[in-house]
Structure formats: structure tokens, C-alpha cells
Amino acid sequence: MSTLNSARPRVPDEPKEPELPQPAGPKLSGRAKLGTKLTPYGLLVPALAVLAVVIGWPLINLIIMSFQKFGRAQVFGAPPEWIGFGNYAKVLSDSTFWEVLGRSLLFCLVCVVFTMLLGTLIAMMMVRLTKFFRLLLSVGLLLAWAMPALTATIVWGWIFDTDYGVINNVLVNVFGLDFQQHSWLINPVSFFFVAAIIVIWGAVPFVTFTVYAGLTQVPDEVLEAASLDGAGYVQRFRLIVFPYLKSIFVVITILQIIWDLRVFTQIYALQGIGGIKEQTSTLGVYIYQTSLGSGEYGIGGAIAVITVIILMAISLYYVRQSIKEEEL
Amino acid sequence: MTTQTPLAPAATRVRPPASRTAGNGAVRRRKTTTVVLSIISVFIFLCAVFPVYWMINTSFQPNNEIRSSTLHFWPDNFTLRNYYTVLFEPGRTPFLPALGNSLVVTLLTVTIALVFAFLASLAVTRFRFKSRKAFILTILIIQMIPAEAMIVSTYRVLDGWHLLNTIIGLTLVYVATVLPFTIWTLRGFVNGIPVELEEAGMVDGLSRSGAFWKITFPLLAPGLVATGVFGFIQAWNEFLLALVVNSRPDMMTLPVWLRTFQTLTGTTNWAAIMAGSTLMAIPVIVFFLIVQGRMTSGLVSGAVKG
């Protein structure tokens, strides 16, 4: 569907211009046509059924709740009271929410930029490595990727531990710096520095593997032509390689934005280790604290709805592109 | 589960990363670059692996040496005691049932999600129908919903279906969690397989569905693997829902089990947590190693052609 779709290595003898997927097939009788019409719906039924039951219904509940005064007593059976946009007004007029939002957006931005940058650079490097080093690197990245976020945070938190952490120990004993009992989490900036390391460390492998796989599909002739022209590496990448990978970049960037803006586990677990909660909460943690922690489910619902709207706004460009292409 | 996927030879025809033919003068320069890059790659490898190493290293040390002012960069007082504690210590929530629950839930999730997503991706790529766009948009938006806000609602839905503390209930939730991404990714992948191949098969006398299964499905193997890995990691590591939905100790999954090593009395068995984490990581790594070759090639076509 995308016009750049020449990257399709599994089928070497494919035609240059990809055919648009069409309801092709032999001519059908009237009855069979009706069957064809219903088939896609039939194919969607299992997925839709699961999504409707497990996501759809709770989502409707959530939206309803966001217009109600819904606290713990309501969970245990008290009738909820409708308050219109009361929860939304409360959230939007609360300075804490805006602080949390700003913090989350900034953190998300930093994480996405560094994840994409590092992931891409490592992927480009992998193309040029010898087989041994490429394998070595893949294994390392795989191990990092396989590590559960919760465990990773515990381990990283420990590496940065105030009393017994490796980092402080090395900084003091090897470099002779004054990091004796230095707390890495007490200062919010430093807290997010550690959090970003954990998040980026966990996300880079996905980006690397995806981009690498994409790079292996850029035709050799293209790269060669570029290097013969004497184009510099950056130039060559931007002008020749990037267009091939554009759709990959768009998709993984969107996914990274969604994941990083909603980040929960790493921040939540890190707050358990140290730091000041009110200065380090991000959207995911804030929603959790509001709804499950404090039992304000109505307000939590309102924040969740607002979050989705923000994410939709951010990915609007992409969604539009996507729709345009679908129309082809 | 991937081993059950019929793999046609065609699926392995992934182009190996090409060794580029060097331009005339640039040979030497290229060699030095390669050396530099190799050194950098070792450095990155170390950065990526260090936390993993630190976890394993700790898990083999006696508990009283972990929190001490002298660092042990390798387990010089090697012990298996922590693994014994985790696996066999009486009075502990046992590891094996939790492992069993986790494995069953995860494998079921991956299998069901892949099958459902395959069907759905066929629908959105091979057919034109009303509300197709709406469906695609919906699965993108679903991924944006913060799961933390939905826990109570999800709990009530499962309760309504009497699925609390069951494997099926948790699986159902996880399937729904990974489905959007899986459909999204597979859709791009199916798009990458030309319809002509199916048509050719039909000319050769296959039925339409026969052509799907015999031609398209095998070609999808790398895509299925790539998305399967994602689903596997998600389901394997999920904590909050599993904690709330499967509250009976015998229905616990591994991430929840891992948390039983922290007590109110404020004594944490760090070495045991590390040993438990290591054990928890092993199945994931094994799964990775099995599917590794197919994964990289698969990652592309999926995410990719959104």
C-alpha cells in the first residue's frame, strides 16, 4: 500500500510496482458474492469479540465513571452520582495534573529521541559488522530485551543504590570522586536520568532489530550508488536510505511515543526505591495513584480519557497519513 | 508453538545482510572503520548485558555478602543456596505452580492472539468492506488506553463471566492486550505478500481458503514469530492485572510470585529475588533463541508497512 513498498525480500520475483490488494478472484455467482461480502466480518469476529468483551466494555464503564462521583464506596455497591464534567473540571484545574503531564511529555520526548537515535545507530553499525560481532551484539540486545521491566528496574535501582551500588562504589574508589552515599533518586532530574536509562536500555533492542531488518532490505545497488557518488554517511542515510525506512520509522516512533508516555512499571518501581513521589510521578503512575491508590475512580477515569485524547492528538499526523494510504 | 507452524522453504528465503563490495580506494579506510565499529559494538554489548550479568552474579552469592561495602564483581563465594531457597524452601509460595501458570497463560495468549490476528489481518488486507478504516483506527487507539485506569472495570467484567482466578480469564485479558499490536503488525506483513501468489495457487486448483493456508500462511512465518515474541514478553511480564485478577496463591503467575520475597517486616531477600528473576528470564531467553533467526527478518515487514 505504501508507495515505498519495494522492500519485500521474501518474494524476489515480485513485480516492481506492488499491486494494490484487491478482492481479486474468479467471477462469482450472486450467492457467493454475498458470502464474500460477509467473509471479512466473519474473519474479524474472534478478534472483535475478545476486544469488545475485555477492552470495549470496561472502556465504556471507564468513560461512564469519568462522569460520576465514583469512589471506593461505589465499588462496594453504593449508587454513583452523576456530576457531568465535574471530574474533568477538577483534573484540568489541578496544577498537579499539568505538572505531571508536562513531566511525562518531556520524559517521553527524551526517551523516544534517544531510543530512536541509539537504536538506529546501532542498527546501522550492525550492517557493517563482521558476523561474529554482529552475533555478539544481537545476543546482548536480546538479553536486555528479554529482561522483565520490573526485574530490570530492581537491578538498575540496585546498581545506583545509595549505600551499596556499583556506580557509587566505582566513582568513589576508581575515580576518587565524592559520590560516597550519593543519592541518585532524590533529585528529580537525576531520578529521571536513571529512569530514562532503564527505559531506553529496555527499548533500544526492539528499535535496533526492526531498523536492522529494514536495512537488510535496502537494495545493495542503492547504497553502492550512493557511496560512488561520494556522499557522506549522514547525507547518504538521509537522502537514500531513509526514504526506504520511512514507514518503519513512523510506526516505531508512534509505538515508542505511546509506550513511553504511558510508562508505569519503571517509574512506579523506582519510586519504591527512593526519590520524592510528587516530583517524579508520570501519567501512568498518577492515574494508578488516583484510581487504585486513593480510590478516586471517577477522577482516574477522567485522566485516562484525557491521556488518550492527547495521544490521539500527537499521532494525528500519522493517523491521517495512514488513512490516506488506506484510501488507495 | 512456533514449531507447529508449517514452514515452507519459501519462508527462509530472506536475503542475508549483504556484504557490500568496496569501492577501489576505500578498502583500507573501511578496514579501520570496521575495527573501530567492532570495539564500539563490544562496548554496547557490555552496556546491554551488564544488568543481566549483575542479576546472575548476585544470584550466586551468599546473601550476607550482597549488601556489604566490598563489591563482588564475580561470585567468588559461589553458592546455589538462593536457588534452593527459591525452588524448594518449605513455607515459600512454590515456584513450579507459578511457572506452570505463567507458561500456560503465555503460550495460550500467544497462540490465540496469533490466530485471531491472522484472521483479522486477512480481513483488513484482502477485502474491502465498510468500517474497515474504522477498525484499523480503533486498534491503534486501543493501544493508547492506560491500562492502570481499567483494572477495576476489567476485574468486574471477568467477575461477571466467573473467570476470576482462572487461566482462561487471565489469558483472555492478555489476548486482548496484545491483539491490537499483533493485528497491526501482521496486517503490514500480509500486505507484503502479493495476492498474485494466492491467485496462482487458485489457478493450480486450490480453493481460496486453501490458498491462504498453503501459500500465505507459511510465508507469514517470520511475521508470526516477530509478533509472537512481542506477545510473549508482554504476557510473561505483566504484573498488575495478574496480581488483582488471580489472587489465589495457587493461581499466581511468576511476576507476582517474585514479589513474595518482600515482607512487611522490612527484610528483603535480595539474593532470592535475583535468583527468582534469573529463573524467570530463562524461559524467555530459550523462547528467543528458538525463534531468533526468524525474528529479525520478521520484525520488518510487520511494524513497518503500517
Next chain:
Amino acid sequence: MKKKLGVLALVAASALALTSCASNGDPGSSGAPAADAKIRVWLVGTDTPKEAREYLTTTFEKENPGSKLIIEEQSWTGLVDKLNTNLSGSDSPDVVEVGNTQAAAFTSAGAFLDLTKEFDSLGGKDLLPGFVEAGSYDGKFYAAPLYSGARLVFFKKDALSAAGLTVPTTLADYVSNGKKLAADNAGKSGIWWPGQDWYNALPFIWENGGEVATFKDGKWSSAFSTANSLEGLKQVQDAMVNASRAPKDGKEDNPQVGFCDGTSLQLSAPSWVKWSILAPADSETPGCPDQEENLGVYALPGKDGGAASVMAGGSNIAVSNKSKNPELATKALKIILSDEFQTIYAKNGLVPAKLSLAKELGTDEVATATAEAAGKARLTPPSPKWADVEAAGLLQDFFVKIAQGGDVESLAKELDKKIDGVLNG
């Protein structure tokens, strides 16, 4: 033929639906409480000794032939999340333990069975008063005390005597002792006090005549910035900054580690920490049994001598409102509050739920100090919203800033505003 795929999908979907229905039979069939009922008891953490668990199961099953009692051990991590959901569901446990400061959130929400009628048969006036208050709401009694742990000060005898100090008799002495110890022993904590530990700060407020929060005319008002409270908070800051070398944003976890490696010379912690310190060196969480001779303990002294009012930690226990067998569950609760069961707690160093059993704690140093401290133990404000203050981590954040040397008065004012918002929100 094309239909086949669609049909296949439908079959898959309906198979899913069928399997989900098939598992319907699982939760106990409704109707009259069957003789072969199962009672599920949630005990949290490993604090309840094995002996007590066995006593509970065997006694219950003997008294109620045919019925079974199953203890499901839960962890403190995520307990509130679990209670929030599970107590409202159809698969609710019957009897649940809940942290004393968490109890109010559930009593006020109607999660627990009203036990007012059982109050006297459960122990009546003999039950720990502060915990009864924590388990009551709107004049009704919902959650009984389970056990309590008083906070004591543990110290290294040799360090104290080396500094020429004796066990302090007033709160001011306690702080100045700590400062002297820290000054004499560079790099060590005279009082080990990580910044997130707010439990140990409350006695300073209470002893100086301050309050955490007061209730008047239907409104709560947080009282950290009153003159009396500020006095106490300044003492807290003095101790945190000048006597403690613990991480300023650390948690009060694993106090035995610093004590055993010699970096903590004094620390205030729940009485059961004695067992963590004296745990065998090769145990799961190793202690240092060789320090037994050197381990001293006293109850935190009050402002003018005697024992200070300390913060009581511990648990309440209640019957779920959704229990299918409330009568049996109440019977189980009665066993838990029986003298026999509670004595087992006392023998294990936990303060039992009944005042009359305090003598069972024993007569050693720790026991007498525990009894002394327990007698003056206090709890957090009995507001249903108090748990939210804890959940939001307001106090942890506040004391971390205090430990960093922040301005006490302005921080306290800021905190009061936040807590007022939560308690009256």
C-alpha cells in the same frame, strides 16, 4: 469456500465463549451455607507464625466438622489493590487481614461485615483500643485488632559506653546522644533514620503536644504546622541531618543490614526487628547472632521521661461483606481472637490484640520495653481518607525534604494544605 474461513473464525469465537461458560461451576454454589463450606482466610506476609496458622486450621475444622479453612498468604505489595477489587467480587475471600492504617478505607466503603453485635464476644473492652478505633466507622465495629508491633530503639551497647553515654531518659537526650555518637564515629549513624521513615517522626510531634490532624465540626485539619508540631519536627530534622547517615530518600527496609555491618549504632524499629538482627548468618535474610550480647534495647523516651507515644504498626482483621458463609467466617474470626491464638503472637514478640495478654510477651528486655511502648502506642487519624494520604506518599515526600535540610515551617504548611485537601476531598 471463502465462507469456510469466516465459519472457522466463528467457531473459534464460540469455542471461546463456551469455554468461558464452562468454568462457571467453579465458585461455591449459591444457596444455604453448606456444611462442607470452605473458608478462605487472607493472612498477609509471613508475620503470623506457622504455629498460629496450624492452630487456626485444626481448631476451626474440629469445631466445624466438614468445613475447611484455607489460609491464603498474600504479600503486602499491592494489598490495597487486591482488596479493592477482590472484596467487591463474587470470588471474595471470607476473612482478610489489613494493615491498621489501611482499614479505615474499607470500613467506610462498606467492604466489611458489621461485627458490632460480636464486639463483646470477640473480646470487648480488652481489645487494643487504638485498633478498635481504626476498625470502626460511624459507630459500628467492622475490623478487629489482629496484632500490633511497638517501635523500640535498638542500640550497640559498646558504642554507647565508648561515647560515655547511658540510655537516654528524655527525647532531647535521645537526639543529643545520637548526634554525639555520629560525631564520635565518622561515617556511622548515631540514629539510623532513612528519609522516607515517617513512622518514627510522629512521636516527636505527639510528645511536643502536637497532633497529626484534628477533627472539628465535620472537618479534618492537618496540624503539622502548629507551633507544637513544629517544635517536634525541628527535633526530627536535627536527628535526621546530624545523627543519621542513612540515605536521605531511603526506606526503613532492612534495618538489620546496617546494624550488622556496624554502620548503624542506634535505630528505632518495630519490636520484631530483634529477630531480623539475630537471625543466623546463613539464613535467608542474614543477621548477626554474634551481636546478641551487644544488642541493647529501650523504649523511646518521652519528652519528660517515661515512654513516648509511638506509632503502633500492626494489622486488623475483618470478614468480607461478600463472604458466602458469614457465620462460619465469624467463627473463624473468634478463633483468631481467642486467647490461645493470640498468645502465640505474644510468644513470637508481637503485641497481641488483647490488653490482658500483654504479660505473655515475657520478661526479657525486649518484652518489657515492648509492653512499655505498647501501652502508649498511638495511631494515625481515623479518617477513611487517611489511607489515601499514605497511598499518595505525602508523608514520605515531606520527611525526605526534611532530611535534606529543607525549611521546616514552610514545608509543614505546604503539607497541611495537601493533607487537608485529601482528608476533606
